[in-house]
Amino acid sequence: MITFEHVTKRYGERLALDSVSWHMDEGECVVFLGPSGAGKTSLLRLITHETRPSSGTVTVGTFRSGRVSRSQRALLRRTIGIIYEDFRLLSDRTVFENVALAVRIMGLFANEDVVPRVLSALEQVGLDGKLDAFPGELSGGEKQRTAIARAIVNRPAVVLADEPTGALEQRSADDVLALLQSTHREGSALVLVTTDPGVAHGMGGRILTLQDGKIAGGETHMPRPTRMAVVSGGE
């Protein structure tokens, strides 16, 4: 599914990733834990082909770094759902429109294709009562749930979550993690990066610790937690 082979990433003189190798299979959950500047975001940017490795190879499905055109890169990204710490919602569109955009990007424009998918995704994240709200009218947790709905609406093969609870208070963070676990249980592979050991251990799955651009120590396998936070419609 995703394979990094001796991947090094430099930004000028700064070394973000230093000969990192790892692999994940379909449906797996991998959490990268590490402090700020450890190279976690670079790792996600390499998966989405926003940037190319300075050396080494990144393979995502059938896409291999270095041989990906702009149109292929767009195709690759359509197989990935991505969630950012700062949500990255379009402020001039409603919750429904933000999620629908991801469906339309797939080339589906007819209402009978778009509406059921979007409503289902929003129901899944508990936002079916906020269809017409704009991001400015939502709490942080609701914004992140909208971003999750947008990430899962096309049932992607893999969901990438970049510090998804970083900007949230505890209860919202619990809700978001529960949603991510639920998404993972339904079959999507999950790559989550976080600075918070509590989040990493709470997610379940394989934990890889990033330190100064390297995968430090061995792997930790956490069992999937049995208790799930309850997703509520509001906060």
Place this chain on the structure above:
Amino acid sequence: MHWFYFREAWRSFMHHRGLAYTAMFSITAALALSALFALLAHNARVALELVGDRREMVVYLNDTVTPSQRDALIGRLQQLYGNVTYVSKEQAWKEFSEQVGDPALLEAVDANPQPASLRIKLRPELLNYTAMETAAHQVSQFPEVEDVRYGGDWVRRLDELKNGLVRAAVMVGALVALAVVFVLYNTIRLTVLARRPQVEIMSRLGASDRFIAAPFVIEAMLEALLAGMFALALVFGFQQAMAAQIGHVLFLPWTWAVMFLGAVLMLGWLASMLALTRVLRSVGA
């Protein structure tokens, strides 16, 4: 193309109304100048065609030409160059007498010196200096022909004037086209940069360049089309005012107006494609 792209274009247009209005104002001014030149060129063309229609070639015949030779020549010239009218020596003298007017002067002339002639109203495709010169040379080769006159110098000047007007219209048109492309190029660039976060989000969600670019292209074409229509409206107002003042000023034929708007749409498309090709590479990483 799905209506979604048009809705997105309208959303972008309304979101950046100030920028769009400024661009449209600049483009309208440039296009109005171009349309004004087209109006001048059209009216000059109509006027020159009216004058040109009166162009004719006069073929003077030898005094020895028999009626059968003359009729054969008329048939040949009619076939090759256009409508031929025969003017006999007597008719020519009559016309000359009417032009001179003074009987004393006419009495001084012993015999009728006017030759018989053929007046050829040339076909439209021969109403230019080069064609007329060639035709005159060919006609002069017939043995029945004494001389050929067609006002070569006058025809040449008329053609030069017409060609000069066409060249000026083309030059102004080209300059205005460059100005329109420049204004739209920068407007679309600024619009994309102003919407950079949105473009980046779309790119990261897997939107293709076409998906991202289409609304901006439609927006540029919409701005260009509206500016083109305003420019035509301004020139129509000018034409009406001039027609009221001096009369006989025509507006552009509708085919010209449609071609003008078509060209403006093409410029909008070209400018936006140029801008987007560059800017999407830097924004949509």
